[in-house]
Amino acid sequence: MSAVEDVVTEAPAVEAVPKRAMTLGFGTSLVMLALLLLVPLFVKNFIIFQLTMLLIYGLAVLALNILTGGSGQFSLGQSAFYAVGAYTSAILMEHADMNYALTLPIAGIICFAFGFLFGQPALRLSGVYLALATFALATAMPQLLKLGFFEHWTGGVQGLVVTKPDAPFGLPMSQDMWLYYFTLAITVGIYVASVNLLRSRSGRAFMAIRDNEIAASAMGVDVALYKTLAFGVSAGITGVAGGLGAIAVQFVAPDGYTITLAISLFLGMVVGGVGWLPGSIVGSAFIIFVPNIAEGISKGLSGAVFGVLLFLVIFLVPHGARQVAMVAQQLIGKLKK
Amino acid sequence: MPAIHLRLGAFSAALALLAATSSASLAQKKYDTGATDTEIKIGNIMPYSGPASAYGVIGKTEEAYFRKVNAEGGINGRKITFISYDDAYSPPKTVEQARKLVESDEVLMIFNSLGTPPNSAIQKYMNQKKVPQLFVATGATKWNDPKEFPWTMGWQPNYQSESTIYAKYILKSKPDAKIAVLYQNDDYGKDYLKGFKDGLGAKAASMIVMEESYEVSEPTIDSHIVKLKSTGADVFFNITTPKFAAQAIKKNAEIGWKPLHFLNNVSASIGSVIKPAGFDNAQDIISSNYLKDPTDQQWKNDKGMIAWNEFLDKYYPEANRADASVMYAYTVAQGLVHVLKACGDDLSRENIMKQAASIRDLELGGLLPGVKVNTSATDFAPISQLQLMKFKGDHWDLFGEIINADVGG
Helix, strand or coil: CCHHHHHHHCCCCCCCCCCHHHCCCHHHHHHHHHHHHHHHHHCCHHHHHHHHHHHHHHHHHHHHHHHHHHHCCCCCCHHHHHHHHHHHHHHHHHHCCCCHHHHHHHHHHHHHHHHHHHHHHHCCCCHHHHHHHHHHHHHHHHHHHHCHHHHHHHCHHHCEECCCCCCHHHCCCCHHHHHHHHHHHHHHHHHHHHHHHHHCHHHHHHHHHHHCHHHHHHCCCCHHHHHHHHHHHHHHHHHHHHHHHHHHHCEECHHHHCHHHHHHHHHHHHHHCCCCCCHHHHHHHHHHHHHHHHHHHCCCCHHHHHHHHHHHHHHHCCCCHHHHHHHHHHHHHHHHC | CHHHHHHHHHHHHHHHHHHHHHHHHCCCCEECCCECCCEEEEEEEECCCCCCHHHHHHHHHHHHHHHHHHHCCCECCEEEEEEEEECCCCHHHHHHHHHHHHHHCCCCEEECCECHHHHHHHHHHHHHHCCCEECCECCCHHHCCCCCCCCECCCCCCHHHHHHHHHHHHHHHCCCCCEEEEEECCHHHHHHHHHHHHHHHHHHHHHEEEEEEECCCCCCCHHHHHHHHCCCCCEEEEECCHHHHHHHHHHHHHCCCCCEEEECHHHCCHHHHHHHHCCHHHCCCEEEECECCCCCHHHCCCHHHHHHHHHHHHHCCCCCCCCHHHHHHHHHHHHHHHHHHHHCCEECHHHHHHHHCCCCCECCCCECCCCCECCECCECCCCCEEEEEEEECCEEEEEEEEEECCCCC
């Protein structure tokens, strides 16, 4: 078997997902949105804060989903982009007294550039090798943030404390609730944009690359450009999520953005269903709430319990939330008949 | 989810009503959220998982100690409910857990949460909410700042006060010393180094011939030791965590470098540092402490040590008695019990901070004889006394007086 044949017959890294199966139906989306809009009115501030974090991690998982589910590239380095976004927002808010809302597009742009540049050398790598290269980025990031050279801005190991914004125009809502709706608006905006991106020419190019690189380039897709572009978009969205995270948590420190975060995001993507964008929220819920459940079951063995739960999910529903949703859809279809 | 929380809301409203009526009938009793006639709810956050999970034993020991307090009748008739959550040493998770404790579990205070970055992450929140963040488990100097953060208080002697003590000792006993420093490249190492330089004052620049740093992720620090030896320094200040401290002591002996060796108290444990490094290699090392080292034979018949052993036998038999964290947790839990007793029937958050800030000469069984806990409205560093000690044979010989070194944040 020649080398060329070898490449061609190699199974694609990510299973092909039909375009329509990547999103939710219009009606279901509206129901979800209504739920997300109404729930905060009935719960405590602490739950609202958790829901805000749910949306923020959901965004970060979504970004990874575009990269892996969309263009078929792996990344274990999302925590690095998340950290850059968080620090960009925090530094602009605390040192330059900038409005929190304005820091987010800047965080997004900086991360987009960072991801695009990182995508260049990453072009030469694929599959597990690419995963390792991004892994290196994730391990290096907390160390870089501690460097004495940046310490004046980053606060070194001590981190930076961020001021939480009040609701504008004298709206009668708590800081948490305002931040939740602010995050929700951004999340919905980015979600809609992502869905449209994947339905567009560029999205088709991403998926063509994912399914078969050689075939894609034969059809005239600029593989190098679209691969780096996917990295850039993914990093940009992660950066916005990081910025929002910094505002919600009110604190940034190198210890918050270790490799554990990158692995959590990766895990969220797998649990939510690779390539299924709405699954990002489910994946995010998994990485936020399941550790708490595990801790509730056994304090000393929380890690082991978490492992068992994760194993069960992967074993029973290997395609994550997407599989569950599809089964549910079939059941509903049967009931209608 | 909404229905459940509405019900919870109604329940807590009923509770609040109950609390309101009961406090009306007994005018002198005062409660904030988390305290009632029968219960005091204490929150705690520990890294039970993750890179710092070795410290999780502190939370377990505290839980055992409060079980003992409850078994003996509680505090002024009230039982302690100790709710401890895992944050895996990740600041965003700490914020989530702190909010859960304050807003969902409705604790009276958060006690002895561990680590500098996690505590930094929640400091502002706790002070905004006016919930005590009492006796935090970190040696950073910044917790002693009652003006900016009146709801946050430290516990153990901070790193800067300790290294100031070494600096003063060097200035007195070896004024022409050439000093080599090895430190861990993080907040802990830098805090120590700063205190040391401040202590040496104007002479710091001329006396310190080399500052070498290492990363926690390095497998061994041997090469740093060789480099430090080559400077010809005759004093060595060893700012390292236990694993590296043992390596440094061993390597020093191997390459025949015999400077006057100062070891930070973080790594003064005989069980986890000196013994693995070898008693012969560790002779004449100088360090300092405020706690009794349970592996040190000289305390075998000490009253405080016997009480500690009895407590562990009954309530936490599986504890590793060579672990200094167990002694630490025991002592800080006693400190909290002292504060709660002093509060009497006024368990408002304000009164807790007030009582915590008016501890006078409190002596606890686990502290070295002569070390006393002292606080005031302007001094939020409860323990700021240490005693120097020199390693002789198989134990630490305490020498000199108890030294007071208060450093503000």
